Amino acid sequence: MAVKSKSRQTRFPVARIKKIMQKDDEVGKVAQATPVLISKALEIFMQKLVDEAAREAKSKGSRKVTAYHLKRTVEGIDMFDFLKDLVVAVPDPGDKVAKKEEVLGPDGEPKKRRGRGKGKAKKKQESEEEDEEEEEEADHDDMDEDYE
């Protein structure tokens, strides 16, 4: 499946990559070009990961790429073996709690979800149920500062 790559405008922060590299105690000095090269390799790697995860999502009829799609991707491709530990905790869709059930509040009325819920710890199971929701979760506005 040929996936069209849009022109890539955004780059990885090279200084940050260097810091990540050097977080490993074994890693000492690093030539100036090195993080730049890793940045490129990372870009290629990420494109592959995203392509495959998107393919998985599409095959499941979803427009939204979820953690589970990523998990399936990692498990299915040898190149991604080193990522297996990272995805092992991702629950399978069958484990989902209350997909679209209405939760009743104290007054007996269905509780509406107010906003996006900024709490990170909030309902991890909910993450799987975002499939049918609107684009609201696809927050492409820059709420965070760009570091570059």
Place this chain on the structure above:
Amino acid sequence: MSDNEGMMHAGDDDLSLPRATVQKIIQEMLPDGMVCAKDTVTLIIDCCVEFIHLISSQANDICEKESRKTIAPEHILAALKELGFDAYVEEVESVLKEHKVQQKEREKKSNKLNKSEFTEEELLRQQEALFAASRARFAASGGQPGAP
């Protein structure tokens, strides 16, 4: 390399890639009409960091075997090959070439500043002439600082 000044450093243990940047990149990479769930962005960031560690660690081993202290571009390329990312080598090599060219340009510019056509005496004379002219203007304006 520039550091992220003005950012609150939560400590190196939280070292990761900036969320907004990665999210943008993911969106650029996804086919039209597809989006990525929020928690999946986090997971992808973790995968990227893991990839950086993987390559760095391998490159570091290669570097040490050569009894060298600085991880050089060729170590990165060798690491990619050893880890099964041969397909990346060509693109990464061309980034390396580009980088070298840019380095030369940078050097040329800084050399130009260092090797001005004037000797140091000439430069001093020019400086003195400029000062004299400035003093003359100052006196002519009635010795008032800030006068036009």
